[in-house]
Amino acid sequence: MHPEIARIQSMLAAGGYVADRDVATAVYLSMTLRKPLLIEGAAGVGKTEVAKVMAAALHADLIRLQCYEGLDATTALYEWNYQKQLLHIRLTEQSDRTIEQREQEIFSDAFLLKRPLLEAITRPQAPVLLVDEVDRADVEFESFLLEVLSDFQVSIPEIGTIRATTIPYVVLTSNRTRELGDALRRRCLYLWIDYPTYEKELQIVLAKVPGINADLAAQVSAFMQMVRRVRLDKVPGIAETIDWGAALLALHRDHLDREAVEQTLGALFKSQEDARAVRTQWLDAWLRALERLRGEPQPWTQAQVERAAAEAAGVWR
Amino acid sequence: MAVTTLAPLRPGNLAANTVAFARLLRRRGLAVGPREAADALRALRAVDLLDRTEVYLALRQVFVSEHEDYPRFEEAFREFWGPDGESTGAPPDGAGEDPSVLTDPDAAEADAERLLQEWLEEEAADAEEAETPGYSPLERLTQKDFAALTPDELDRITALVAQIARRVATRLSRRMRAARRSHLLDMRRTVRHSLRRGGEILELLHRQRRVQKLQVVLLCDVSGSMDLYSRFLVQFIFALQHALGRVETFVFSTSLTRVTDALSRADIRAALERVARTVPNWSGGTKIGASLREFLDGYGARLLGSRTVVIVISDGWDTGDVDVLEAAMRELRRRSARLIWLNPLLGGPGYEPLCQGMRAALPHVDVFAPAHNLESLRRLERHLALRG
Numbered sequence: 001m002h003p004e005i006a007r008i009q010s011m012l013a014a015g016g017y018v019a020d021r022d023v024a025t026a027v028y029l030s031m032t033l034r035k036p037l038l039i040e041g042a043a044g045v046g047k048t049e050v051a052k053v054m055a056a057a058l059h060a061d062l063i064r065l066q067c068y069e070g071l072d073a074t075t076a077l078y079e080w081n082y083q084k085q086l087l088h089i090r091l092t093e094q095s096d097r098t099i100e101q102r103e104q105e106i107f108s109d110a111f112l113l114k115r116p117l118l119e120a121i122t123r124p125q126a127p128v129l130l131v132d133e134v135d136r137a138d139v140e141f142e143s144f145l146l147e148v149l150s151d152f153q154v155s156i157p158e159i160g161t162i163r164a165t166t167i168p169y170v171v172l173t174s175n176r177t178r179e180l181g182d183a184l185r186r187r188c189l190y191l192w193i194d195y196p197t198y199e200k201e202l203q204i205v206l207a208k209v210p211g212i213n214a215d216l217a218a219q220v221s222a223f224m225q226m227v228r229r230v231r232l233d234k235v236p237g238i239a240e241t242i243d244w245g246a247a248l249l250a251l252h253r254d255h256l257d258r259e260a261v262e263q264t265l266g267a268l269f270k271s272q273e274d275a276r277a278v279r280t281q282w283l284d285a286w287l288r289a290l291e292r293l294r295g296e297p298q299p300w301t302q303a304q305v306e307r308a309a310a311e312a313a314g315v316w317r
Numbered sequence: 318m319a320v321t322t323l324a325p326l327r328p329g330n331l332a333a334n335t336v337a338f339a340r341l342l343r344r345r346g347l348a349v350g351p352r353e354a355a356d357a358l359r360a361l362r363a364v365d366l367l368d369r370t371e372v373y374l375a376l377r378q379v380f381v382s383e384h385e386d387y388p389r390f391e392e393a394f395r396e397f398w399g400p401d402g403e404s405t406g407a408p409p410d411g412a413g414e415d416p417s418v419l420t421d422p423d424a425a426e427a428d429a430e431r432l433l434q435e436w437l438e439e440e441a442a443d444a445e446e447a448e449t450p451g452y453s454p455l456e457r458l459t460q461k462d463f464a465a466l467t468p469d470e471l472d473r474i475t476a477l478v479a480q481i482a483r484r485v486a487t488r489l490s491r492r493m494r495a496a497r498r499s500h501l502l503d504m505r506r507t508v509r510h511s512l513r514r515g516g517e518i519l520e521l522l523h524r525q526r527r528v529q530k531l532q533v534v535l536l537c538d539v540s541g542s543m544d545l546y547s548r549f550l551v552q553f554i555f556a557l558q559h560a561l562g563r564v565e566t567f568v569f570s571t572s573l574t575r576v577t578d579a580l581s582r583a584d585i586r587a588a589l590e591r592v593a594r595t596v597p598n599w600s601g602g603t604k605i606g607a608s609l610r611e612f613l614d615g616y617g618a619r620l621l622g623s624r625t626v627v628i629v630i631s632d633g634w635d636t637g638d639v640d641v642l643e644a645a646m647r648e649l650r651r652r653s654a655r656l657i658w659l660n661p662l663l664g665g666p667g668y669e670p671l672c673q674g675m676r677a678a679l680p681h682v683d684v685f686a687p688a689h690n691l692e693s694l695r696r697l698e699r700h701l702a703l704r705g
Contacts, residue, residue: 002365025364025374032363033356040384071624081505089512103512176653179619182348185382192384231644233651 004028008057017046017259018167018196018203026191027054029088035150036170038134038188043175044237045193049172060169065116067137068102071146077154080106081112107158121152121164127170135178146184196238198225198305204238209245218300219256220245223295226286226309232274243267255294258287285312331366332358335376338397342380343387349380372398513524534653535562536573536612538603538631554608563627565620569608571637575616605635605674606642621652630659635674642674646681 001021009024019027027050030037055062065076084286086104092102115123120129148154152164174180174190195202202221205212211279212220224241236244247267253260260285269275288311296304339354360375373394381390383447566577613621621627627649635642650656658678679685 001368001371002363002670005364005371021370022378026378029360029363029375030379033359035356038382078507082508085508086511099513103509106508176618178622182382186348186350186353188382189378190382191378192387208674210655233647255637 001026004032005168008082011057012053015056017049017053018207018208019050020199021195022191023050030171030189031058033189034167035186036172038172038174038180038185038259039191039193039195040174040176042235042237044194044235044239046194046233046238047173047193048130048132050193051128051173052065054169054171055128058128058261060125061123063120063123063127063168063189064128064130064132065140066132067134069136069138071141073141075095075115076117076141076145077115077148078118078156079115081111081113085111093126109159112156114160117148118154118162120165120168121148121154122162122181123166123168123315127282129170131170131172133175134172134184135160135174135176135180139181142181142184146181146187149187197233198222198302200299201225201238201241202299204244205241208242212245212249213254214298216248216254216256217245218236218298219290219294220248220299222286222300222305222308223256223261223286225262225305226282226312227268227278229313230282232269232273234271234274234279236268240268240270256287256290258283261287286310320656323394328692331361334397335361338376339380339391339395341393342390345391347380347386353380369398387544402439503506517632532620532622532625533562534612534616534625534627535566536609536629536631537566537568538556538629539568539570565616568613569603569605569615570612571604571607573608573611573615603631603674604637605629605631605633605678606639606645609645609649610641613645613652617648617652621649623654625653626655626657627653628657628659629678630632630661632660633658633672633675633678635672635677637674639673639677645678647676650681650683654679655683657686659686661687 005021005024006026008028009019009021012019012024012027026037026039029035030122037050039050051064052062052128057192060276065070074284088106088111089102097105116129120127134142134145136174137145149170155161170307198221201224202217204317205217205221209217220241224236229237244264244267249266250255250285251260251263251311262279263277269278289308292311293300293304293308336354339349339351343349351458357376357379359371360379362373364371366372376394378388381387409461444690564577565575567573642686646656660675
């Protein structure tokens, strides 16, 4: 392994992020080739987290642009500070400057509010720019973004062109609610993050739920492999696993049984429908599979857990 | 064998191999061009070439831009760079034979540049090849169905359907404009304007949000039980597509076929002919669930969203798995703004949606409406408006 990639992997680990090699390689290449990194994957697999730990590892600031439908260039780039402008106009009412001069005054740097994109390219030290859930923004915004990411300069009619003082490290995430344009895709390095394997999730749970015992962590992680096999409206991600682990711990549970799961179902399933389906259709099968698994010596392997999960799913299919 | 035909002019040169690999990927349908090839060369210079996994990951991150293409890349990688036998860090074929690429990056770069240039010149020739359409005797046969319609009949129905579709489309766009009339305050212009009055805001200036077009997805059942209606409905869709703009059309029976492009032909007869040619199972059995799933997986990400109206046109007679249909409908509902089911049988007196497929689908449908005559198509407008 390239020493830099190994270093990034351990940096990510130190930041509490269990990074597979593909993640570490992607972060490294994106930094080395200075290309934006596009991360796709289901909700809750830790896409945003990559940008956060990347910033921490680089000792750089993280600037986040959360996308949503209707997000437009002004909100992402800059806005004028209208209150300050109005106040300034009032205060200089008596001055003998011409309207043109005063106009120039109020449309100057001092009255400019930088929004994430402008902020990211005018920092003295390169920050990490996280463009989160870019699939939620409109197509128009996507092309605007593409322009900024290609030129790293923006033009403001009243001031002129602002060229980047630094090129930020860019991470884009997408949940694939909308297909992104080819142009944007090809501008970026691409990384798909899957739901974690049993082993990886166990590692994460142990790292992120302080005080959890190894037994419960193993059961929780195995349970998640079964959960993610069935079709649900909102498949719980890693964050939910961690929440759930913490909830179980708070209730002083040291193993999974029907009561423990039912008490904490809310931490895991955010949709009523899913919670009901799990309680009525799946839970018994999962718990039985888990029971069988507990008869086998630990540590369990991915294959063992997968077999148990397949059996549990087979009960109803 | 593909490896030998792809063998670069100078075996053992990493740059040449990489460009050749890029071309292989492109031939396999990946969006790979000279820019990606150039990036790949840069990436390879940044990673450990003796580490196969690392080379694999680096190339994938550069060449692949969609998760769906991972398997195709994997296959091509194995084929081109050899199987994963030497897991103890042997270099990909060729990379080790010419150590100069490792020590003399300039030579590699000059080489790469030349190869990329060559590739660019070949691009044009490649593009033409890809256009040749496929054709089979079986497909020829299905064309006859449409030939049975007399030109006169076809013209008359088409004209009528087009008229209705146009009216539906204009009314629809007017309605959407009205719904979005809420102005947004344009503070920038307001402040600038007030400057001329000493900062007194006497007048609020507004800016108008651009109207965002509705995306319509039509999924039309063309199976045997729909025979009477589907041909007619496809014409309506055809006309609607011309009037409305952003319509994507798919037909399905046991599998799904995208016909948007076929329908965008100016001449309807040519368009119908082309549809008949592209749909392999016209009038066959129906697997609605599987077809919807095919749509979700293949096109869902691109077409579905909060501005998408999905219209399924089918009688709900399903020979496939009901669970699959249920799940697909649920997902379709969740990922679109509105899900409409048009059922030609619904217009008949005393019809009740008793068949299994229809019963499974119904709970997930926003609008369940008939589509058996021109009048029912006219009423489609009401259902298409997003915020009515």
